Amino acid sequence: MLALSLVAVGTAGAISVSPGEVPNESQVGETVTTTVTVEDPFVDMPDEWTLQGSTELTNVSWTVTVRQQGEQVSQETFGEQSFDHPLNASNNGDTVIVEITGDTPAVDNYTYEPAETYTLYDFDTVQGSSTNDLNATAVHHYTNASKNARLAIDEAAAAVNESGTGQNDLDQAISAYENGNFENAESNAQDAVEAAEQAQQSSQRNQTILMGVGALVVLAIIGGGIYYWRSNQDEPTKLQ
Missing domain, CATH: 2.60.40 (Immunoglobulin-like)
Incomplete structure (x- = not known):
């Protein structure tokens, strides 16, 4: 500050x-x-x-x-x-x-x-x-306890802002801080960080799954196109 x-x-x-x-x-x-x-x-x-x-x-x-x-x-x-x-x-x-x-x-x-x-x-x-x-x-x-709690809340706020998850835990951390309950503030801030990290991991997993599904769809389309092309290539021979 x-x-x-x-x-x-x-x-x-x-x-x-x-x-x-x-x-x-x-x-x-x-x-x-x-x-x-x-x-x-x-x-x-x-x-x-x-x-x-x-x-x-x-x-x-x-x-x-x-x-x-x-x-x-x-x-x-x-x-x-x-x-x-x-x-x-x-x-x-x-x-x-x-x-x-x-x-x-x-x-x-x-x-x-x-x-x-x-x-x-x-x-x-x-x-x-x-x-x-x-x-x-x-x-x-500040005191040592209040500074440590503030640093924990700062970290949690950054994680929540990035992930969009954990706001409730962050609000509880801030409330505990302003009531002088610094131990609870640090604990709630850590909960907010964990919730944010879990949300990010879940989002990354979902993105990976979607990318995998997308890749399979593309491969299926390509494979279907190749099969169709080969099938059309074989038709004149069969007619002769």
């Missing part, structure tokens, strides 16, 4: 947001670190506004560094799942770098499609009572 990135400019149209490396997925409890860079925070923006950030990571640490032409102007750290950092054009720089580190949260609700995700970060611009979206990213999270 790819990370989902949403960017909304609103009144912050001139602000450039450059996300750092974001994982496609992360395991529950795994530590994740990424960096987001905000360029030109005061272009087409008020001289004073607040950068607001939030996350669903746990054990969070934010480091907000403001730079002016590469030189550090200020740095502040936050230890909660959200923060507010006021920015002022008179003493703040041209670049704001936000580094976030935290642990991947537990999955509250398993969904096969779309896959379950958590908010890695969500940034907003706040001006008085007005809040505008700046940038947000969601990442797929």
